[in-house]
Amino acid sequence: MRVVIQRVKHASVTIEGKVFSSVAAGLLVLVGVEEADTTEDTEWLCSKITGLRVFDDEAGVMNLSVKETGGEVLLVSQFTLHAAVKKGNRPSYIRAARPETAIPRYNEMIRLLSAALGKPVATGSFGADMQVELLNDGPVTIWMDSKNRE
Secondary structure (H helix, E strand, O other): OEEEEEEEEEEEEEEOOEEEEEEOOEEEEEEEOEOOOOHHHHHHHHHHHHHOOOEEOOOOOEEEOHHHHOOEEEEEEOHHHHOEOOOOOOOEOOOEOOHHHHHHHHHHHHHHHHHHHOOOOEEOOOOOOEEEEEEEEEEEEEEEEOOEOO
């Protein structure tokens, strides 16, 4: 499972010209699921996301998590995070999970993040053509892969 986490001032998802969901200050999390992902991958990433200290404390040091600041999270599925570009110029998405695997994993992540934060997580719509708008704060952007836990 791969995620791109961006600290945002605000973010939103628009589908067919209508705002589907939005958040104020917090995190925009793009998530890509692969066939080999398990509940362990989801739990590890959710723990990292909610505990990631990327928000400023009173001294202006990135020392607080989204949970500690009461920030919001917008979770958007994005299979293109598993693009393979080794050969040629056309990305291959062979490692991205099929919907029957990815949707339950995505829903599990929504549930775990909501439980950890103690409030609902905003989402995109799995498989929809979405326009994601954000104001990256910092900018702070972090990439994580549950199969490469550096």
